[in-house]
Amino acid sequence: MADINASIHFLLLIFLSSTFLHLETVKLGSCNGVLNASCTEIERKALVNFKQGLTDPSDRLSSWVGLDCCRWSGVVCSSRPPRVIKLKLRNQYARSPDPDNEATDDYGAAHAFGGEISHSLLDLKDLRYLDLSMNNFGGLKIPKFIGSFKRLRYLNLSGASFGGTIPPHLGNLSSLLYLDLNSYSLESVENDLHWLSGLSSLRHLNLGNIDFSKAAAYWHRAVNSLSSLLELRLPGCGLSSLPDLSLPFGNVTSLSVLDLSTNGFNSSIPLWLFNFSSLAYLDLNSNSLQGSVPEGFGFLISLDYIDLSFNILIGGHLPRNLGKLCNLRTLKLSFNSISGEITELIDGLSECVNSSSLESLDLGFNYKLDGFLPNSLGHLKNLKSLHLWGNSFVGSIPNTIGNLSSLQEFYISENQMNGIIPESVGQLSALVAADLSENPWVCVVTESHFSNLTSLIELSIKKSSPNITLVFDVNSKWIPPFKLSYLELQACHLGPKFPAWLRTQNQLKTVVLNNARISDSIPDWFWKLDLQLELLDFSNNQLSGKVPNSLKFTENAVVDLSSNRFHGPFPHFSFNLSSLYLRDNSFSGPIPRDFGKTMPRLSNFVVSWNSLNGTIPLSMAKITGLTNLVISNNQFSGEIPLIWNDKPDLYEVDMANNSLSGEIPSSMGTLNSLMFLILSGNKLSGEIPFSLQNCKDMDSFDLGDNRLSGNLPSWIGEMQSLLILRLRSNFFDGNIPSQVCSLSHLHILDLAHNYLSGSVPSCLGNLSGMATEISDYRYEGRLSVVVKGRELIYQSTLYLVNSIDLSDNNLLGKLPEIRNLSRLGTLNLSINHFTGNIPEDIGGLSQLETLDLSRNQLSGPIPPSMTSLTSLSHLNLSYNSLSGKIPTSNQFQTFNDPSIYRNNLALCGDPLPLKCPGDDKATTDSSRAGNEDHDDEFEMRWFYVSMGPGFVVGFWAVFGPLIINRSWRRAYFRFLDEMKDRVMVVITVNVARLQKKCKWERRQHGT
Template identity: 50%
Template sequence: MELHVDTVSTELVSIVLILCGILSLTKLDGCLGHVDHHHHVNAGCIDVERNALLQFKHGITMDPSGRLSSWEGIDCCKWRGVSCDNTTRHVIKLNLRNPSPLYYQNNDQDHQLYGEINSSLVVLKHLNYLDLSYNHFTMPPGQNLSFIGSLWNLGYLNLSSGISFEGVNPFDNIRNLSRLRYLDLNYNIASVSTGTISSLHWLPGLTSLEYLDLGGWNLSKVSPYLFQTANNTLPKLQELHLSGCQIDNLPPLVNLTSLMVLDLSDNYLNSTLPYWLFNLENLVHLNLYSNIFHGPLPDLRNNIGGQLSKNMGNLCNLQTLDLSWNHISGEITAFLESLSRCSNSKIESLDLSDNELVGNLPNSLGFIKSLKYLYLFRNFFQGSIPNSIGNLTSLQEVYLFQNNMSDIPKSIGQLSMLTKLDISYNFWEGVITELHLANLSSLKELRMDQNSSDMSLVFNISSDWLPPFKLRVLHMNLCRLGPKFPTWLKNQNGLTSVTLRNAGISGMVPNWFWQLDLQLGFLDFSFNNMSGKVPNSRFRFKPNSLVNLDSNHFGGSLPLFSSNISQLSLRNNQFGGPIPWNIGEVMPFLELLDISNNSFNGSIPLSIGNLNQLEALVISNNHLTGEIPNIWANMSSLEILDLSNNRLSGTIPRSIGSLTRLHYFILSNNSLYGEFPSFMKNSSASLFSLDIGDNKFFGKLPDRVGGSKSTLSLLRMRSNFFTGNISSEFCGFSNLHVLDLSNNGLTGLVPHCIGNLSGMKSGKWMQVDGPARSPRESFKIVGKGRELEYRYMIDYAVNSLDLSNNNLSGEIPMELASLIKLWTLNLSMNHLIGEIPADIGNMEWLESLDLSMNKLVGQIPVSMTYLTFLSHLNLSYNNLSGRIPTSNQLQTLEDPSIYQGNVGLCGKPLQTNCSDDNGQNSTRGSEEEDKDGDVGNEFVNLGFFISMALGFIVGFWGSFGTLSIKKSWRKAYFGFVDRVTLHASHCFQ
């Protein structure tokens, strides 16, 4: 019995174990079956998630760097940018951020992805990290990013600078992402159709948020809601970036005690600096760049509402403070003293540049020992850099340029960590010695360009001094380094940018400099007295390099530098010989070539036509001969072509007409001939200046000189052989400031529409769609009785109209007087008749007026006395009559020759007397002057006599009338007179 029981027990145990095994296998199989059916695991990747990623890839239309080329095969966890959970194999991270977000700044390769974001990503339910930033994505029609709200596990979301979409609130559904800690949507709203965000109601749901960047959104309507929400419902927020959001009001964010970074740059905040900002306990980075903050910097030394210690403590915690590009004014002393009192200051970067700060930099600056970066440029600081600056041993960058400072202490030479020093455009005085530079062993950039032209900053450094630094950048302008070339540059073989401009250096550049093994991008020796030949140097020029040797005494042939040179300027030197025939092959990437004011001869080489990137060609004031070659068809970028003051002959080649971007076309003072070419009349170029004066062009004066009448500011066709009438088409040049058609054979009338030249009514030249560069050459106009020279681009008005020495007839149109900002008017040596316009006095800016050698009659208009700037006048050899007005500016013009040849004129400065025997004015002109000519003297006299009469009436009758009526007053008055008389008689006795 017992055995039976034992046997039964054993069998039962076996049955139970078998059933358990079957159940276990069944459960496992069911699980596996479930997995196979829904999420088939195959080599570590889940099917539905892999397919979702492939659908996303299918929407990508461009992948120039092949970033998604690895998205093949069955294991999506090994694809680039995809990460999976090691246990569950779910996709948890998708990082497709552009690895070169500054791709638009000439990076070697564009890594941007282009295409649509497929909503298939909604399948990735386990995704906790999604970064699609700095690409170029769009949404399919009718879709938005609402699917992201279903990715509940997301903790990191970065869609910045890369998604275009329609709709005002495309992120509404992200309110469900309560686990989200990092949200970067910077500049995504740039393409939103409405431009302004009307709601941020999704924000309160992001209660775990630590980082928020909405930079570039137009939050002008919702910023109060944003700040209220952040202040009350985002207690964990550590970084808030709201740059460029058009915010104009900043309420106190006193509850954001966890905030470490606050960026409110590039907004419209217009107030004094809020003190509460310095109460945020954990704030270490504060950026208020480019707002409208005004008033003084806070003085945190004083007890403000009982917060003295707290304010000071929080200020001491700041690591970076950027208040640049505001309107903060006053002195900086109290604020720097507040910082200097921090026993354990942490501030490393202080930027107060581009404000309105004044006064001296205090000595307390030298006690902010933690400073590494100091930016105080573009203010109004004066005086000396404090001597204590030598204490700032951690200082790496100092920018003090564009202030009014005057003294550099020797202690600045103690800053051994300093890498960049820019103190340009101040008024430095004194002597720089080796002590100023003694221990600057880390210095890489030194910029000391001066404001003062008297070279009051002098370098006195011994010729055998060996600098402790290896500079990359050296810029010195208007600092006296000469007269000899600075020998301390001999060991500076790391230079990439060198400017020794206007440095008082004379003589030859030593050969050792040309033999330095430099990789240069910028070389400027202009405005010195350097001489000798420029040899073939060892310099290795970077792409787009610039070489400027202007205004020296360099000679020899034109130096052919590296093919990487983009700008070569050798003007005002003594270079000579022919322009190298192969210049277009040796320097094919030239954008600017200026070799003007030298002694080059021969013809223009054909290889210049290969310079298809050339924007400015200035080869004027040389001795070039031959014809202008027909080489311009492939130079589509050319904006400036100046061939003036040479000995060129022939006609204008037809290929010039293909220069559609030409703005300055200057051919004056050559021996060019032919009719004005028809292709120039119909050119589509927006000419700014056209100067073909002093040549031998002939034929009818063209009525069109280019495609756009609104851009032409200077038209100079003087001293040619043009004939015909001045067409009314010329009146359509609305921006014209200089019109010179003198010394031709023009006939007919001066058109009445000349008053439509509105540019001559404007005090400043207006450039419409002008070139990036402007020529430094000059143009000449006849004014003040002589030829005057002006630069093409000038800051003040040179409005000139010269039609002299032609065969023009008829009257001077009265509309001419409406050109109120005209500077010089020359109509001399024509056949003009009639009177001088009576309103000529309206031309208030007129300094030079020449109407001589015509047939003008009548009087000199009295209004001419209103021309208070007039310094040159010539009315000689006409038929003018009457008294010469002598009031105001005209009385300073005492040369009688300006009126000679007018037999009817009288009065000063002529010897002819205008008075008859009775002393009365003998002419109608003198009578008119008595009435009107002396600037209203008659009105003044009339007013005087009227005032006297009224005074007599009021005074006499006010007293006499009262005495005659009031008996008591009459008795008192005569009694008073009797007493005064009696008293006076006693005094004289």
């Protein structure tokens, strides 16, 4: 875009110069005047008076002395006769006009003219050129007399902080060729664009960022009167509607540049754009244009720049007709909703006869644009910039990308590229910056991928997923062909050794090797590279050793060594740091006493989970820009120092789990931006300072596990943004203030283990934050919450926890009405003095997982509605006076631990041994049936056992006497006759019983 603007301006200047030369010859002198010439006395006095009306803080007009004003800085004269024809007083030190820069451009402001514009300039009768741009006239109105310069050809007042409305007198400048009023402080009134019709010679018009919303319906009519217009720039003018005429600029046929970006257009792309056959530059970005890209774009054969970014373009495939734009050099369609595949567009552009002229292609952040990158991408030989990030492309980078010998920028991050990175990428000798981040690559990167990247300066390959599937496999002796200044490798497998190829990278300013599986010590040669670092991030590895004090950093640098195994004393860093993250290591010893003096620019200081000790340095009061102070989980002792004044931006203070003592300083109430105050797990005493009521934007207020006392302050209810209130394990007494109920965003209320008394406010059910789903993710730090009977630590999912814990206090009365808290997950009211029944509507807490009502004086039955608590996994109702039968359906079938119901003497039913009334009869019938079964089983067993011996006895009883004498045979036969009678009796009895048993079993089974 900058190259195009420069080309257009160059052509325009040639045109203007030729026009001026046709009128008169201008010869420049040794300065800005001419040789052997001097301005008139009238002009000299006019310029002196003009200077006297200005403020000149940097003395830019110091040369305006002497008689020859043609030699003064910024003054240009004609030769014969010598007359002042140009005033070139642009502030060259200032940035381009931008609302985001105006407040921070201190250097430009120090050189800006101000004051007033003297009427004496009217004596410059031959003035052709007036440039006062990028100065600061503090809302001064544009002088009406400027409209009297009849011969003026060039007028530039952009970014000069003129205010008020545009004087219609400018319409008298009929010779004006160039007009630039681009400003964020000018405004328009209704019907004040008619003055444009008087600028009949105008070629260049820039009215950017002037509010023309009151003229939005007819602005195009005023422009249509400028038949000579070549360049029209109206960005950010509040033009809410595009004309739907077939050609609203019927007289403006030679327009080559059209910039209507950053307006409020809410329509489709108008078809009349295709009638500008000379249009070479089109910028419609940051509007609300809708629909798809029209096929008609293919007919704008002269177009070499298209910017339709930040609209709502939706539709199927990108139109193939765009491929007809073989002269197109820049195509920007980013931040839209274009869907479909990229194939047709790339194929179309690659079919140009003499190759496509495309140099910059930006299709970023369309999200629904998908498919594979086609091989035809390699045919766009002139491509220098390729921005494809933020889409849904899949597969691999085509091997033909190695043909793009001119490619300098390649951004393909935030896609679904799940293939490989081809080795042909290593042939892109012109490549300067490559970002392949946030893709699920499955490949190995070797030296071949970098073989010819001699121009590479920036390389970024990072992943948010810890699942590492991209491995760097390079030889330890490999020497890269590039010198990087920016290196970001996150969640890539570089380890276990520290990458030796960094030894040659002595121009690095950003080094990120985060989660790279490096389990090594950092070699001495790295510390001795003499780097001037802006960012050093070695977090989430297993790096060990001590950190030297030799590192150097640029202004506002960031250091992150978190989650490693570094040890030794607290490291000393240069005073330029803005952020220092050392959490989760083994650093020991105290923080240096002069820490605040050596790092006065620090904004983020996070050193939690180390072994640091001693007191918190009082010198931290010198760090006025501090925003984030996290020193939790160390061994700090002593009182909290008085370091809180002059810290208007401090939003997080986390000193949890140390050994701090004394009272909470009342000066912490000056922290108006405080959102997270976490002082839990210390030995703090005294009351909560009244001054903390000034911290009305608090999100998390955690003073748990201390020795604080006094009443809970009612002003806590004024913290309307509060999400977490945790005051457990202290010595607070008195009632729970009803103002707590006004905390509509609260989703964790923990007042357990105190001495609170009285009844629970009946309005507790109004905590709507526990009844509605949180629509946006909010960081709330790391918090210990008692859930399911045990203490759990939540961090990334803390925003999903909804809990009320009032256990171990002296609360009394009935249980609070909380049936509206439909998203409540934990309710613990144990160890209090609650009486009455468990509310029947407790079954409405559909997402309740933990319910503890133990050790109270509750009575009555367990409500049947509790069986609908299907998410309930932890229940404790012990030590109450509950009565009746324990429910047995749904979740209650899993609560088979008797301790859940212990010491409720009137409770009965499983899993308790006490049976409920009515259960005895069923038990007796069951026992009787069981005894009968037992008798029958015994008789049947005896029957089968006796069959064997009976057979043997019967056999020998028959055949044995035959072997003996006759008298014996006779005696035995008599005996057998008697035995026969007895056996028959036994058999008859057993058969009868067996038949009876079979009939009974059939009756029981209904057969």
